[in-house]
Amino acid sequence: DTGVSQDPRHKITKRGQNVTFRCDPISEHNRLYWYRQTLGQGPEFLTYFQNEAQLEKSRLLSDRFSAERPKGSFSTLEIQRTEQGDSAMYLCASSVSTGKREGHSYEQYFGPGTRLTVT
Amino acid sequence: GENVEQHPSTLSVQEGDSAVIKCTYSDSASNYFPWYKQELGKRPQLIIDIRSNVGEKKDQRIAVTLNKTAKHFSLHITETQPEDSAVYFCAASRSGGSYIPTFGRGTSLIVHP
Secondary structure: OOOOEEEOOEEEEOOOOOEEEEEEOOOOOOEEEEEEEOOOOOOEEEEEEEOOEEEEEOOOOOOOEEEEOOOOOOEEEEEOOOOHHHOEEEEEEEEOOOOOHHHOOOOOEEOOOEEEEEO | OOOEEEEOOEEEEEOOOOEEEEEEEOOOOOOEEEEEEEOOOOOOEEEEEEEOOOOEEEEOOEEEEEEOOOOEEEEEEOOOOHHHOEEEEEEEEOOOOOOOOEEOOOEEEEEEO
């Protein structure tokens, strides 16, 4: 499977615990995005990487959330001291940018998501 | 920041009818408008997109129109089939680096056989 993969697919945790999710983008994609999706809503942007650099973070991303992409390939999203309000689907997406105007690919390819339930 | 409104939230049609989903956006600098289809329990997938230098784009049974002046864009699906049943999301983004889309809240399309 050459698409975006995410692990785990489901995570149930107790309030106050820390959780970490992993995203493996399509191999040649240099851009990686994290989103959160709750029932009845569209994906909400959390953060974005170009290669290993984290270039943008949403104000939705509280200080309990941290994301890394250490080698510019896979990424991890950690949530510390989880709260019930963190229950959601966490989606990762990747895209490619050549840096040239005519070479831009705008399409984002989404992973299957990690469904987090905080009890 | 950008704000995208999407209507209706639910759309029920008979097989073979047309379906139209409408979105408005607030940031006049937005210039890329993708539409995603998300089937139950699956990932969102791009079905069509349009850039601001184009007013309309078609791909078989689906088409998207864009009115930059009014800041609205629409998805049109003709000859609907039961497999078109899904949640459809519109989004708006602008070039200048990140192409981070702001999504609408989604439209649940139900096509009755």
